[in-house]
Amino acid sequence: xxxxxxxxxxxxxxxxxxxxxxxxxxxxxxxxxxxxxxxxxxxxxxxxxxxxxxxxxxxxxxxxxxxxxxxxxxxxxxxxxxxxxxxxxxxxxxxxxxxxxxxxxxxxxxxxxxxxxxxxxxxxxxxxxxxxxxxxxxxxxxxxxx
Amino acid sequence: xxxxxxxxxxxxxxxxxxxxxxxxxxxxxxxxxxxxxxxxxxxxxxxxxxxxxxxxxxxxxxxxxxxxxxxxxxxxxxxxxxxxxxxxxxxxxxxxxxxxxxxxxxxxxxxxxxxxxxxxxxxxxxxxxxxxxxxxxx
Numbered sequence: 001x002x003x004x005x006x007x008x009x010x011x012x013x014x015x016x017x018x019x020x021x022x023x024x025x026x027x028x029x030x031x032x033x034x035x036x037x038x039x040x041x042x043x044x045x046x047x048x049x050x051x052x053x054x055x056x057x058x059x060x061x062x063x064x065x066x067x068x069x070x071x072x073x074x075x076x077x078x079x080x081x082x083x084x085x086x087x088x089x090x091x092x093x094x095x096x097x098x099x100x101x102x103x104x105x106x107x108x109x110x111x112x113x114x115x116x117x118x119x120x121x122x123x124x125x126x127x128x129x130x131x132x133x134x135x136x137x138x139x140x141x142x143x144x145x146x
Numbered sequence: 147x148x149x150x151x152x153x154x155x156x157x158x159x160x161x162x163x164x165x166x167x168x169x170x171x172x173x174x175x176x177x178x179x180x181x182x183x184x185x186x187x188x189x190x191x192x193x194x195x196x197x198x199x200x201x202x203x204x205x206x207x208x209x210x211x212x213x214x215x216x217x218x219x220x221x222x223x224x225x226x227x228x229x230x231x232x233x234x235x236x237x238x239x240x241x242x243x244x245x246x247x248x249x250x251x252x253x254x255x256x257x258x259x260x261x262x263x264x265x266x267x268x269x270x271x272x273x274x275x276x277x278x279x280x281x282x283x284x
Contacts, residue, residue: 013217020207020218026201033264085224087225092220096227124250124251134240135239140234142233
């Protein structure tokens, strides 16, 4: 399956030495991108025209290769429902209280201008994807978990 | 929609086959129509770049076969930490979507997978001050 991968969108690994020790595939968003209503067991993430790198495939992305090009993505992700669940680890120093096992539906699209890697540019529109695993809630770690 | 054609995905590498990223794959090269970047990118909303208030990664993570030290994330699942940000307190969400269909600009069916997360709350930045922020793992 990875062998015929042609695009891999992620924001890269930020500032780690060694490479794998950096902040992993995490990017800042405007605060209004997220809406949460725990009482009604709903949450959503809406991202519009977010710049993102395209590494072509995940092997390149995980071995420190330079991105092939840059594009934008739109993401609509909605969580709904679930049953209360907890997780805690003294080894990893975190704890969380979640709603787990509800539904999460993801729709996303991508756009890239023509580039050396993709001379014809690229656009993609997903069909709705239903999560195999979904949970949302609160979590704390490190100094906040003591 | 037909499956089994060109592949677009994000697999659960190493753990459940390998990718954990949204990825788009196919057996042939992408053949989207050539259009100008201006047409493709009409409005670019770029979040504030990382700077002196960078969040820090979690101190532990997942050891992958080719790297000597762990990547700072955990695969999604019961009992696994969602956040990729260390010294964090706030709201999190994760959705791990398996093989799903979609179409490129030519109408060709592609397959994709994705692990998308959000984190919104307080974190201690690299300079030691506590900040508020909203982040996505994409």
